[in-house]
Amino acid sequence: MIQPRSQNSITYTQVIHLSHVIDIDIPQWSGDPIVEFETVAELNNDGYYLRRFSLGEHSATHINAPNSFHSFAVGIDQYPAQSLVVPAVVINICQATAVNPDYALTIADVLAWEEEYGEVYPGRVVLLNTGWQKKWLDKSAFLNHDAQGIPHFPGFGSDATQFLLNERQIAGVGIDTHGVDPGQDNSFAINRLVLEQPRIVLENLTNLDQLPAKGTTLAIAPLRLRGGSGSPVGVLAFIP
Template sequence: MIPSQHTITYSRVIHLSHVIDSNIPQWPGDPSIEFTTIAKLPQDGYYLRRFSLGEHSATHINAPNSFHSSGVGIDQYSPQSLVVPGIVIDIRETTAINPDYALTIADVLAWEEQYGTISPRSVVLLNTGWQSKWWDENAFFNRDAQGIMHFPGFSGDATRFLLDERQIAGVGIDTHGVDPGKDNSFATNSLVLEEARIVLENLTNLDQLPAKGTTLIIGILRLRDGSGSPAAVLALVP
């Protein structure tokens, strides 16, 4: 049988991944990002560095085994699963007032009233405006006096609705977690990854995407049994 063919048309390609350096915001307890020069042009004839960072550092994708002991590692994601439609829900007006805001089912239905029902296999990207805080770690994590982080995310109810009723391929966000910062239950991560779908965190340039019609290409490091991977995410914009 001849496999089905898919055609993707686009006018622009946009990076949705931050540049990686040693000064980017790091989740508490994550290993530091380090670059070590191994070879130099004058002495060795070529330039080479070694780098070290956590599997959930920078713009990254989480794997099921990061939240479920029986889950697969990032190396088990098929290539087909990493080329997916993307839709963007913009909640910047709300998060500017309430940094703890969590996307609701009502928000999803309001988006659909304007743009149509979310197609199956889409990745739902949440534009919270947090990408503008990336180079200010204090603002990005927004900790209070008790050390609790305050940034927006997906609610458990909205996540379950999107998985069950819209059969989405996954979720993504411009904060350091698809779960709101003050929620340490990681409910959204757990729900999405229980079904081996996609979780993208620390995205950028979501403000450059249309609400619908984008194709995402998610580049991963195929780390054996990896709990996730830094990700090069490209958006093909029609």
């Protein structure tokens, strides 16, 4: 399990939503359940307004749990509360992804970031700003399928992820695309690697361009779905 932070206070000047608004027309992974809303009570008839909603555990901005990729691993309901309040760093690869939509984070990218901002300390969640959040309202551009139906969007590279896990002991990863794995990788290798332990994997984040490179604290609030493979999630960023 992720160890709790020793620091127990957050100093901030601003709070930013890192979660997209959930709606019926959001980009969806092929085969995922559609998002549905149904009104079940109305003010005029019932004295209150209430809807029923339905969506997949990995829809919208969401967190993945280890049991989504590893048999007999923990579900999202078993994450301790203290593991969901974590410091974060942001690595910006927008320049590279503008040229190559299949770009994957490299060790060289991490070392270049550290040269400017200092070493990535243990217990951080590494957020990857690819610029993809700007494509969210265009499902075709966001998933970027080719003629064979293969999606093309950036993600974390295997070597860089191994380095961050083994040499920097990070608490997890997050990204503004539909997956921490590059779109072409249908083996979900990065998810499998990170979630060998109950770490953080956040996908479909937004507003990463509003965060500083370091100093942000995340408050991550999944639905505690029993045995859940993941959950739509509210993520707040506390900016120092």
